[in-house]
Amino acid sequence: MDVSNFASFLLILFLFSFLQTSTIATKKPYIVYLGSHSHGLSPSSLDLQLVTKSHYDLLGSVLGSKEIAKEAILYSYNRYINGFAAMLNEKQATDLARIPNVISVFESKERQLHTTRSWDFLGLETQEAVPSDSIWNVTRFGEDAIIANIDTGVWPESRSFSDEGYGPIPSRWLGSCQSGADPNFHCNRKLIGARSFNLANGPLNGSFNSPRDHQGHGTHTLSTAGGNFVSGANVFGYANGTSKGGSPRARVASYKVCWEAEGGGCFDVDILAAFEAAIGDGVDVISASLGAIPSDFLDDGLSIGAFHAVQHGIVVVCSAGNSGPAPRTVSNVSPWMLTVGAGTIDREFTNFVVLGNKKKLKGASLSSKALKVDKFYPLINAVDAKANNVSELDAEICEEGTLDSSKLNGKIVVCLVGVNARVAKGYVAAQAGAIGMILVNDEESGNEIKADPHIIPASHVTYNDSITISQYISSTRTPMAYISSVTAKLGVTPAPTIARFSGRGPSIIEESILKPDITAPGVNIIAAYPDGIPLANLPVDDRRVPFMVYSGTSMSCPHVSGIVGLLKTLNPKWSPAAIKSAIMTTAKTRDSTLHPIVDLDGVIATPLAYGAGHVHPNSAMDPGLVYDITIDEYLNFLCARGYNATQIKQFSNNTFVCNRSFKVTDLNYPSISVADLKTGPVTINRKVKNVGSPGKYVARVTSPLEASIVVEPSTLQFTAMDEEKSFRVVLQRSGKGNQQGYVFGTLEWSDGKHSVGSPIAINLGK
Numbered sequence: 001m002d003v004s005n006f007a008s009f010l011l012i013l014f015l016f017s018f019l020q021t022s023t024i025a026t027k028k029p030y031i032v033y034l035g036s037h038s039h040g041l042s043p044s045s046l047d048l049q050l051v052t053k054s055h056y057d058l059l060g061s062v063l064g065s066k067e068i069a070k071e072a073i074l075y076s077y078n079r080y081i082n083g084f085a086a087m088l089n090e091k092q093a094t095d096l097a098r099i100p101n102v103i104s105v106f107e108s109k110e111r112q113l114h115t116t117r118s119w120d121f122l123g124l125e126t127q128e129a130v131p132s133d134s135i136w137n138v139t140r141f142g143e144d145a146i147i148a149n150i151d152t153g154v155w156p157e158s159r160s161f162s163d164e165g166y167g168p169i170p171s172r173w174l175g176s177c178q179s180g181a182d183p184n185f186h187c188n189r190k191l192i193g194a195r196s197f198n199l200a201n202g203p204l205n206g207s208f209n210s211p212r213d214h215q216g217h218g219t220h221t222l223s224t225a226g227g228n229f230v231s232g233a234n235v236f237g238y239a240n241g242t243s244k245g246g247s248p249r250a251r252v253a254s255y256k257v258c259w260e261a262e263g264g265g266c267f268d269v270d271i272l273a274a275f276e277a278a279i280g281d282g283v284d285v286i287s288a289s290l291g292a293i294p295s296d297f298l299d300d301g302l303s304i305g306a307f308h309a310v311q312h313g314i315v316v317v318c319s320a321g322n323s324g325p326a327p328r329t330v331s332n333v334s335p336w337m338l339t340v341g342a343g344t345i346d347r348e349f350t351n352f353v354v355l356g357n358k359k360k361l362k363g364a365s366l367s368s369k370a371l372k373v374d375k376f377y378p379l380i381n382a383v384d385a386k387a388n389n390v391s392e393l394d395a396e397i398c399e400e401g402t403l404d405s406s407k408l409n410g411k412i413v414v415c416l417v418g419v420n421a422r423v424a425k426g427y428v429a430a431q432a433g434a435i436g437m438i439l440v441n442d443e444e445s446g447n448e449i450k451a452d453p454h455i456i457p458a459s460h461v462t463y464n465d466s467i468t469i470s471q472y473i474s475s476t477r478t479p480m481a482y483i484s485s486v487t488a489k490l491g492v493t494p495a496p497t498i499a500r501f502s503g504r505g506p507s508i509i510e511e512s513i514l515k516p517d518i519t520a521p522g523v524n525i526i527a528a529y530p531d532g533i534p535l536a537n538l539p540v541d542d543r544r545v546p547f548m549v550y551s552g553t554s555m556s557c558p559h560v561s562g563i564v565g566l567l568k569t570l571n572p573k574w575s576p577a578a579i580k581s582a583i584m585t586t587a588k589t590r591d592s593t594l595h596p597i598v599d600l601d602g603v604i605a606t607p608l609a610y611g612a613g614h615v616h617p618n619s620a621m622d623p624g625l626v627y628d629i630t631i632d633e634y635l636n637f638l639c640a641r642g643y644n645a646t647q648i649k650q651f652s653n654n655t656f657v658c659n660r661s662f663k664v665t666d667l668n669y670p671s672i673s674v675a676d677l678k679t680g681p682v683t684i685n686r687k688v689k690n691v692g693s694p695g696k697y698v699a700r701v702t703s704p705l706e707a708s709i710v711v712e713p714s715t716l717q718f719t720a721m722d723e724e725k726s727f728r729v730v731l732q733r734s735g736k737g738n739q740q741g742y743v744f745g746t747l748e749w750s751d752g753k754h755s756v757g758s759p760i761a762i763n764l765g766k
Contacts, residue, residue: 027087029074029108029200029269032059032096033304034082035650036311043079051078058102059086062095074199074269080279081308082650085199085269103647106299108200111266111290112322113152113217113258113554118521119244121345121495122559123618135566135621142247144170145565146192147226148283149558150274151218151290153211153256155530156191158219158546160227160243161252163189175253175281180210190228193253193281197274200267201259211256216529218254220550221289223528225558226250226565230528233547235453236368238349239488239526243547246562246617247569253283258290266290268301275305279312284568287561289319289554291331294509297638298651303334310336311631315568315576317561319553320516321503325599327608330503333515335667336634338564338580341503342522342556343496343614346592348489349451349524349549353438353459355379355472356480363438363459363483364449366549370485371457377435378411379479381470385413385432398425398437409433412481414469417445417460423536426454436483440466447600448500450551451524453535453543457483494591498599498609499523502553505608506742506763510641511675512664514761517584519610520563522556524549563617570621571691577629577668578691582620584670585627585756587613606744607759612671624754625688625697627670628724636662671759672747674731677707678765681732688725688749688756690718695751699727704743705736707762711747731762740764 032055039047055076059069074085085108088096097105119125124136131137154161166189177187178195187194194211213219226245233243255274258266271288278286286309288302297303306316320341321331332339353361356376371377385407386395395402398415413434415425422439429437436456441449441463449460461469473479499522507515529548534541560583567579574582589610591597596604597614635648639658648656665674666685674682688697695718699711709731716725729747737743745760 027089029085029267030088030093031085031106031108031268031272031301032083032102033104033298034101035103036308036652037080037082048078051082052076055084058099059084059096062092075273077272077276079276080312081272081276081304085272100646101650103650104298106295108268109292109295109301111268111271111292111302113266113290117239117241117347117490118345118525118559119246121521122615133618135617138621139566139569141249142226142562142565142569143249145247145250145285145568146170146173146253146283147247147250147561147565148253148255148278148281148286149218149222149225150255150257150271150278150286150288151221152215152258153196153213153218154191154194154222154254155213155219155528155532156185156187156194158223158528158530159230160223160245160528161188161191162228163191166190170251172282173251175277178211182210182212185210185212190251191254192251194256195274195277196256197270198259200269201265211254213256213530214533215258215260216533216548217258217289217554218256219530220527220548221287221554221558222252222254224525224555225287225561226252227528233526235366235526235545235547235549238366238486239347243526243528246559247565250562250565253278253281272301272305275309279309279314283314285561285564286314286316287558288316289557291319291321294331294333294507296509297334298643300334302332303337306334306337307634310576313576315564315579317557317564319557322501322552324502324504325500327504328506328508330505330507330515333507333509333513335513335637335669336576338518338560338583339516339611340553340557340560341516341519341610342499342501342551342553343519343597343610344499344523345521346490346492346495347524348492349486350489351459351486352484353461353469354482354484355469356476356478357472359468359472361461361465361468363461364451365454365459365486366451367454367456367458367486368543369455369457371436371483374482376480376482379414379473379481380408380411381414381473382416398428400428403428403432405433410435412436412438412483414438414440414473417441422450422452422460423454424538426456426458427538427540430456438469438481438483440469446500451549453548455536455538455541459483494593494595494598496521496591496597496614498597498605499551500600502609506673506761510664511763512673513667513669514607514611514671514673514759516611517580517671518560518587518612518615520556520559520615522553523551525551525555560615563615563620566617567620575628578626578689581626581628581670582623583615584612585625585758586616586619586623587757588616589613606742607671607761608742612757612759622692622754623756624690624692624751625749625756626691627668627686628689629668632656633668637664637667640664640666671761672729673761675763676765677731677733677762681730684729684731686727686729688716690721690723692754694719697749697751697756700748700750702746704745704762706734706739706743706764707745708732708734709745709747709760716749733764
């Protein structure tokens with residue numbers, strides 16, 4: 001080997017060694033999950049100290065001493081969840097995972113936020129009058145239900161959280177109001193608690209380190225779930241009316257886990273700490289509008305926190321994610337969660353683009369400014385207004401510094417969606433002298449358009465209309481256009497449709513559990529917003545508003561959380577699974593025109609998009625029958641998925657023994673999903689509990705062409721409240737129609753008054 005080659009060899013060897021060492025030495029937040037505790041529901045301070053000491057001992061056995069362990073630990077989950085979060089390198093995490101009593105060790109995953117006419121649309125009111133048979137009247141508007149929100153915090157001064165007219169805080173509330181570094185942050189008899197968790201992000205400076213919401217998302221979601229009636233709510237004067245949450249008389253609590261500081265985010269270690277706090281505080285509902293690509297059930301902080309909450313009788317509602325419309329994009333897929341997809345309501349914020357050839361194109365906007373009426377302006381593609389030495393790809397999306405003011409001044413510019421924020425594109429255009437902006441979709445974005453608070457007159461149009469605009473610009477030497485002012489249009493049909501962004505099933509973790517579970521309003525939702533922060537994160541934005549429009553499964557999730565609050569008020573002894581069942585089995589699968597619900601492209605949607613259907617709150621308060629699930633049944637489900645007896649014992653902390661005959665498909669879920677019907681018949685076992693009057697229920701089945709579905713027995717007679725009856729569903733291929741992919745059917749139990757519906761999803765194989 002010559003000298004140069006030998007030197008190269010040594011360099012490569014050194015770099016390889018350095019990279020290995022760096023990988024081993026790099027420390028990140030990990031969660032070490034140990035299951036449940038043996039100290040019961042009311043531990044003493046000594047019990048908690050002993051648990052934390054055991055965490056130091058366990059970690060110290062790997063790190064070398066308890067002193068080092070104490071420095072490494074971020075959180076000791078010592079009350080309801082048994083485990084700890086610590087700064088570890090990969091080798092240390094691997095060593096901990098090998099210890100027998102450790103259930104799982106996983107890196108703290110970052111979660112993304114899944115960013116009011118809607119209650120009228122759902123039938124709880126009619127033109128702001130509440131009918132006598134509305135679930136609002138029956139439940140006293142969710143009075144004294146306690147709704148927890150795990151999010152970006154809360155703006156306590158919002159009128160949505162005023163305590164005017166509220167009595168004393170319920171005695172079962174055990175939480176606190178921790179203002180952190182913000183002396184102006186105060187709770188009251190409506191906003192009864194607030195905490196913040198930020199150990200994943202390290203030290204934060206100033207008043208930012210408090211439960212105060214500096215982003216807007218948490219205030220919006222919490223007010224959607226449990227905000228007061230607030231008259232005069234509007235955005236720039238659009239859609240003026242009364243804002244309110246699903247449980248307007250509920251008490252609410254905020255748990256801030258998401259941070260905007262550099263390196264910030266929403267991390268599992270903080271989320272798990274928030275769950276433990278909320279369980280101890282005595283909440284009824286936990287709403288979590290955040291998520292990530294799913295991990296296995298016991299390697300996922302949200303999943304673990306939700307299980308322990310359900311174990312204590314708390315309903316956990318989560319967003320389905322905004323990664324649709326592709327299949328297998330749904331988030332938060334654990335069976336003990338209630339996972340919510342997003343649909344539209346019958347209101348749009350619309351304006352129009354009128355081209356010089358008189359073609360009129362419908363768009364969406366919440367722009368606070370308007371052009372002079374009926375005056376046309378020169379129109380230009382962003383690419384044609386690009387600055388020197390700038391790529392066309394950067395210019396067409398209106399990236400900062402890409403547009404030439406000498407080419408753009410006084411014109412309407414056409415910008416493509418993608419990469420930078422939609423509102424930021426308008427700012428870039430305005431800085432370059434544009435008088436307006438047309439935001440156009442690419443083919444992937446399709447026909448989904450969004451109403452955003454643009455700082456200049458703007459309109460967002462579909463991909464098809466973007467082609468029309470492009471063809472028009474190419475057809476004339478002097479292209480012109482006009483952008484009309486915005487109006488709020490009611491009575492839009494069809495509604496609901498499934499939002500393009502809403503996460504779709506099947507689950508990548510377990511196809512036998514159909515996800516999402518339900519769909520709720522999640523497009524163009526008006527709710528509270530911090531009026532002390534900029535509306536958009538832009539240097540020149542001095543606009544301040546108390547209400548704002550957001551879209552996302554983040555918005556649909558708190559709609560269902562609010563409905564859960566109503567049901568908890570009505571049926572305080574119902575289990576989380578019973579409440580979930582009531583919501584799912586009474587959902588609608590037809591829109592306002594009584595046709596099947598479709599997606600934004602007009603294609604009939606399936607249970608992989610909407611789960612059991614679109615939520616129907618008034619029906620949910622009297623479901624007739626419910627599919628209840630005990631904690632032991634969830635444990636049997638985990639056994640059937642391959643978790644061993646030792647893990648399950650640690651997880652449940654009781655003498656539970658796996659039922660070896662229990663199949664994954666036997667979990668008493670309100671929907672049915674068969675992951676593979678390639679061969680012979682598949683039998684699904686279910687049982688229903690009567691929560692209504694005595695009666696006889698008859699099964700009605702719709703089967704796809706490709707499979708037969710038989711229910712045995714086909715009638716169930718109930719003579720008493722809480723009586724349970726079992727049945728089975730036998731599915732078999734028919735040999736007809738398509739021979740691969742998913743097909744769908746339905747099962748409905750009816751006594752003439754109640755209709756207890758379940759979607760059936762069948763994968764015929766690939």
